[in-house]
Amino acid sequence: MSLPATAVVAPTPGSLDSYHVTREPYYRAIGDEVALYEAAYSVRMPIMLKGPTGCGKTRFVEYMAWKLGKPLITVACNEDMTASDLVGRFLLDASGTRWQDGPLALASRYGAICYLDEVVEARQDTTVVIHPLTDARRILPLEKKGEIIEAHPDFQVVISYNPGYQSLMKDLKQSTKQRFGALDFNYPEHEVEAEIIAHESGVSMDVAKNLVHIAERARNLKGHGLDEGISTRMLIYAGRLITQGVAPLAACRVALVRPITDDPDMRDALDAAVTTYF
Ligand SMILES: Nc1ncnc2c1ncn2[C@@H]1O[C@H](COP(=O)(O)OP(=O)(O)OP(=O)(O)O)[C@@H](O)[C@H]1O
Ligand SMILES: [Mg+2]
DSSP states (O other), rough: OOOTTTTTOOOGGGGGGSOOOOOOOOOOOSSSSHHHHHHHHTTTOEEEEEOOOTTTTHHHHHHHHHHHHHEEEEEEEOOTOOOOHHHHHEEETEEEEEEEOOOOHHHHHTTTTEEETTTGGGEEEEEEEGGGGTTTTTTTEEEETTEEEEETTEEEEEEEEOOGOOOSSSSSHHHHHOOOEEEEEEOOOOHHHHHHHHHOOOOHHHHHHHHHHHHHHHTTTTTTTSSSSSOHHHHHHHHHHTTTTTTHHHHIIIIHHHHHHHOOOHHHHHHHHHHHHO
């Protein structure tokens, strides 16, 4: 069947195929975050995931994209990032200039979840490009191209934010914050965290629980000599080394103690915690 001459052929969203999460990511729900996210997505509310490093924010958004069957485009934000890096730019090639959509344009044009990781790292003049996409307008003006993208119905913005790290100079503007709903993340309670570590690293539950005990000691030292406690991610690394046959003491030194502090007294205190449990 041929199309009538006047048919408008929508651009093929083929460009998003590679952004689908094809296999179910392992995600252990901690509270009601899955249901809350689903409700937020159903009204396309932009969402902010708040929590310390290595506590499951990225894993959660991957899981939600898979569960909702939507493509996921992730952008690691940094302070050198410009608005063009998000929105797109003209490129010069053999046949002349051609427009290339940036990740935000791609996601809003074809309908993906756009995850801006560590968004506070971006300069505030870069962050404001998400403003028209995260209010009732849901548009993205491509000024250089002279086009306004009306966001695809499936499009949603998700940002992550580590509340501990912000200085006055580096924080989101209120006008950015107030466009988002927020979900708080933290390290899960003991048993659940051990379950995650056992699953991700292959260690037994007993070993995983000991790793969590050590982390809890370190987390209590946050603000008393440590900037940040030991994350779930670090515990998984330690577990993986143990699974590889590394002795638990050495594994904990390499994966837990050495990376987070250079202070000799603090290292001694943490090493002592390790020897209590291994
Ligand atoms: N609830 C959870 N269910 C399953 N895995 C988890 C969970 N929480 C943490 N993890 C594990 O911890 C690892 C670190 O989590 P993730 O990378 O999502 O942290 P993050 O919060 O995005 O950290 P950062 O702020 O540094 O980007 C994951 O790769 C995953 O293995
Ligand atoms: Mg992350």
